[in-house]
Amino acid sequence: MEKSQNGEENAQLNLSNDGSICGYDSLHHLLKDNLKPHHFQEVNRLLTGLNCGKVLETITLPESATSLSVKHGFDAQAFSFRADKELLREPRVVRVGLIQNSIAIPTTAHFVDQKKALFEKLRPIIDAAGSSGVNILCLQEAWMMPFAFCTREKKWCEFAEPADGESTKFLQSFAKKYNMVIISPILERDVNHGEVMWNTAVVIGNHGNIIGIHRKNHIPRVGDFNESTYYMEGNTGHPVFETEFGKIAINICYGRHHPLNWLAFGLNGAEIVFNPAATVGELSEPMWPIEARNAAIANSYFVASINRVGTETFPNPFTSGDGKPAHADFGHFYGSSYISAPDASCTPSLSRNRDGLLVTDMDLNLCRQYKDKWGFRMTARYELYVETLAQYVKPEFEPQVIRDPLLHKRC
Amino acid sequence: MEKSQNGEENAQLNLSNDGSICGYDSLHHLLKDNLKPHHFQEVNRLLTGLNCGKVLETITLPESATSLSVKHGFDAQAFSFRADKELLREPRVVRVGLIQNSIAIPTTAHFVDQKKALFEKLRPIIDAAGSSGVNILCLQEAWMMPFAFCTREKKWCEFAEPADGESTKFLQSFAKKYNMVIISPILERDVNHGEVMWNTAVVIGNHGNIIGIHRKNHIPRVGDFNESTYYMEGNTGHPVFETEFGKIAINICYGRHHPLNWLAFGLNGAEIVFNPAATVGELSEPMWPIEARNAAIANSYFVASINRVGTETFPNPFTSGDGKPAHADFGHFYGSSYISAPDASCTPSLSRNRDGLLVTDMDLNLCRQYKDKWGFRMTARYELYVETLAQYVKPEFEPQVIRDPLLHKRC
Structure with missing residues (x-):
């Protein structure tokens, strides 16, 4: 499925007005075509979560x-x-x-x-x-x-x-x-x-x-x-x-x-x-x-x-x-x-x-x-946030702020 | 501030048990040390939002x-x-x-x-x-x-x-x-x-x-x-x-x-x-x-x-x-x-x-x-979500589902 750019195409990459290069197809191809395979594999693991397990x-x-x-x-x-x-x-x-x-x-x-x-x-x-x-x-x-x-x-x-x-x-x-x-x-x-x-x-x-x-x-x-x-x-x-x-x-x-x-x-x-x-x-x-x-x-x-x-x-x-x-x-x-x-x-x-x-x-x-x-749904404490949001939408809402008592008075 | 790995160090990267490489310092260094500068600049722009403007x-x-x-x-x-x-x-x-x-x-x-x-x-x-x-x-x-x-x-x-x-x-x-x-x-x-x-x-x-x-x-x-x-x-x-x-x-x-x-x-x-x-x-x-x-x-x-x-x-x-x-x-x-x-x-x-x-x-x-x-705060429609969450936390909550009337009956 994937069509890889070749080195020749990459050599032709140009700078656009905003300083970014153009002429490449996607981040994936830019990385895959220009990194050694074992480097690409690790970069891809960090960026996409895909490794031996997934x-x-x-x-x-x-x-x-x-x-x-x-x-x-x-x-x-x-x-x-x-x-x-x-x-x-x-x-x-x-x-x-x-x-x-x-x-x-x-x-x-x-x-x-x-x-x-x-x-x-x-x-x-x-x-x-x-x-x-x-x-x-x-x-x-x-x-x-x-x-x-x-x-x-x-x-x-x-x-x-x-x-x-x-x-x-x-x-x-x-x-x-x-x-x-x-x-x-x-x-x-x-x-x-x-x-x-x-x-x-x-x-x-x-x-x-x-x-x-x-x-x-x-x-x-x-x-x-x-x-x-x-x-x-x-x-x-x-x-x-x-x-x-x-x-x-x-x-x-x-x-x-x-x-x-x-x-x-x-x-x-x-x-x-x-x-x-x-x-x-x-x-x-x-x-x-x-x-x-x-x-x-x-x-x-x-x-x-x-x-x-x-x-x-x-x-x-x-x-x-x-x-x-x-x-x-x-x-x-x-x-x-x-x-x-x-x-x-x-x-x-x-x-x-x-x-x-x-x-x-x-x-x-x-x-x-x-x-x-x-367990994100289970641990989400939605009841707490119903209350938080209900307070927030009131015009008289006051944020929960703990002010350093030693703080110099500022405007 | 940044201490760059050199090519020799990279050549020594080994594979760990899970197939990922070890011995590199960070994603940033892995990319910076192994991509040509103009490729790194574009990858960095896509990944971190840093380009000529920022x-x-x-x-x-x-x-x-x-x-x-x-x-x-x-x-x-x-x-x-x-x-x-x-x-x-x-x-x-x-x-x-x-x-x-x-x-x-x-x-x-x-x-x-x-x-x-x-x-x-x-x-x-x-x-x-x-x-x-x-x-x-x-x-x-x-x-x-x-x-x-x-x-x-x-x-x-x-x-x-x-x-x-x-x-x-x-x-x-x-x-x-x-x-x-x-x-x-x-x-x-x-x-x-x-x-x-x-x-x-x-x-x-x-x-x-x-x-x-x-x-x-x-x-x-x-x-x-x-x-x-x-x-x-x-x-x-x-x-x-x-x-x-x-x-x-x-x-x-x-x-x-x-x-x-x-x-x-x-x-x-x-x-x-x-x-x-x-x-x-x-x-x-x-x-x-x-x-x-x-x-x-x-x-x-x-x-x-x-x-x-x-x-x-x-x-x-x-x-x-x-x-x-x-x-x-x-x-x-x-x-x-x-x-x-x-x-x-x-x-x-x-x-x-x-x-x-x-x-x-x-x-x-x-x-x-x-x-x-x-304008994320301005356009957030918190009132809507107070109501959504208040409904959700009720045991008798029913999700807003529109069922295809032509759907075959499934369990």
């Missing part, structure tokens, strides 16, 4: 999938996490697919054409997932449009659709054809409630039916992510969707910075939490390998992280609230989609630069095995 | 400190985080010191001698911290004894002391001498409450006074960490200690796996949270670079992580609940103490194998700057 196996995808990846130029990687065998439960192995992609045609094109081009771009990647036997597939955040919220222009609202709109219909046929649950993160227009918009994930069942929706709980106001210009905090709580293949939830994008959001999906019984996102290098790249893995460890579930790829340029320049000149893009979406397991291990990431399909087998029994092992 | 400077420690480190054979490293200049507040730069160390003499020695030997071992490292101008110093968990809780033998309880006992008195003189706040994690015996024990951090003010104590909130029952055999969950809440040099809190060891614990210290206003710990490779090493950094990011404060170093062998073999034969140690404490910043950057870690002193300057203004930038 193994991440590579899966060979069917020829039908790999030929699509070659023909359409997308990265395709596949891995398998292990769990211990149990005496009373059979293994519950689920095959999960994640798709990351750049937009298909310029943002200056007619909106109808842009959406249609995205459909056409995704078709072979979804076919590759389906023919690989993927059980649950998740697309990236607002996959049916460019991530135009940086512009603050209201014209992009025209991309919004009802939960049962054309993007959902497009995916329903694949869900049915491949017996595959599909999570479809869209810009939703709620026609029954004043036509307001939401950042929404539609969960399509493996029979093509809509199981339900979840709306993004936490909305960013940072950098170019002016999303609260378009939609507000979600009103759907923290639903867990019980599907044919396991209990899943969706933590959309900025919600990954909120440990309580991750926690609530766990309390409702999620075994896999998907994090479809759109995030750029300068802002968040060092956080990307941290937050999802922390959530998987703390909540004893799998986390599937998806990020867009590429740079999206918009017709009209905009400013970013940083005093710098107006510009027409807000940076490089660095892809790097990956999966984190409750045992603190993780897969390598997809490319930082190319479209990609990541296929991963996971035995959901691993979740309870790690609950039993580490 | 710089971690190296500090030169005074000769008095470095000569102590050479004479007594401990690692000494020093770094400085940057923050933006503000118009209305002066920088609030605090110098923080962390000490990691192995035990001093065999666990078969008389308990009085063991404790005395630890005092003598720590004396030059504390002197090095003091003469380096450290403002706040933190020692490792239960520093005044071997980490004997794996044995389940009650005789080790004799190491316990009142909060104002001999270990505190030993440190009070240093606090006064060097005008330095010292956090002293000990095994505490509460003589006024039935002589029970606690895992406690004593906070000693820079005038040598005891400001207060905090007792470990979450107690592990995992692997060899049979700590609930000795002490229960702490009863001191989540205090923040307002010291001469900033608002600090202590999240002891296993509490780092609990996002709500980190959160509560943040809600009470902590600017630096210390995580004195004792943890071994097989169990937790891949989690070590994740959880503290996630806490620093999510709560917009600095986190100072300290782990013991070395292998501690006990007189009587014990079993580990894993079906394996009895043995006399429970693995290698991998050191790797480090500091995480709210901007997602972090220092390199101290050695995996040697005693060490990590000195780090941090401008506490960075905390509020990152609260303002990312």
